[in-house]
């Protein structure tokens with residue numbers, strides 16, 4: 001069973017104040033300098049905001065009263081607004097978040113042993129229209145700001161008084177796998193990922209922050225110059241003909257170009273032994289045959305990677321089906337026999353990818369039919385991201 005907390009708060013009027021929540025260390029230093037302060041003030045502000053979860057300047061006791069008054073006048077710490085929060089018995093927590101201007105996005109936290117993986121959204125909707133993706137079917141509304149992206153991490157952590165059981169960190173991993181194509185919102189995504197990894201932000205290792213892309217090759221090349229995060233690519237097909245049907249951006253940047261760009265990305269990194277995660281959504285009768293698996297194994301023979309198979313998550317606007325367990329096992333077996341490390345995303349019912357857009361849909365639905373007080377989620381709809 002799952003409990004639901006609905007939090008409807010009035011939309012705030014937009015303000016001209018600088019929202020400090022989204023400022024990277026460099027930008028926070030520049031902001032402090034613009035106020036005539038020493039750059040080290042930035043570290044104090046960052047720690048209050050991201051370590052202590054503070055959203056009001058009066059709580060910042062190591063900052064002088066005079067500066068606090070100035071900050072109150074020209075700045076704010078404004079997280080996005082939570083519309084609803086859903087808890088499952090196993091600890092998975094999902095939020096629908098209202099974005100200024102009216103859109104909704106979702107964020108999901110999946111605790112798994114010592115790990116807590118947060119799935120973060122980067123855009124309201126998506127322009128790339130992959131044929132199997134509910135977010136794509138919603139079209140593109142707008143990019144999230146850096147404050148709205150890092151604000152998802154802030155909200156997730158601050159929604160817990162204390163993490164269930166021990167003193168574990170609430171978030172050990174972040175995956176940019178929520179709504180939207182992160183590389184099409186480049187600057188805001190890079191800025192918020194830098195806060196995720198910054199010791200004055202959330203101090204998460206670069207290996208544990210993963211950007212998933214459908215393959216925007218020029219932006220991937222740019223990413224290698226400014227970031228060291230882990231990389232996942234949405235492949236979903238072993239050849240260009242099929243991939244172009246499923247992931248339309250393949251017509252612009254075909255498979256060979258995408259794999260080459262991944263090679264260039266890793267060549268720019270200082271540490272070795274890191275590999276690309278290849279995401280492959282298995283859709284019944286479309287890309288799930290033994291021949292597809294063999295073709296995929298051949299394609300990736302010399303490409304340093306691990307493969308994550310994602311059983312398709314059905315949604316109302318799609319006729320695609322999830323393959324049987326037998327078909328998924330067979331696909332996995334072919335790849336494993338080819339010595340490619342392959343995992344199947346642990347899906348008990350829907351998973352977070354299905355929730356992509358689904359949770360938002362439910363909130364909209366509930367808003368219309370306010371007599372309903374329960375969601376349709378059950379504990380069987382929880383996923384583990386590996």
Ligand code: SAH
Nearest residue numbers: 133177180181212213214234279312313353
């Ligand atoms: N836009 C980025 C990241 C968000 S989607 C990307 O495409 O990589 C995260 C993953 O979920 C992607 O691999 C995406 O292809 C997959 N996905 C989207 N819809 C899905 C569905 N209905 N079932 C299973 N996987 C899905």
Ligand code: SF4
Nearest residue numbers: 126129130133136214
């Ligand atoms: Fe956009 Fe990714 Fe969905 Fe494709 S799979 S439509 S790129 S969010």
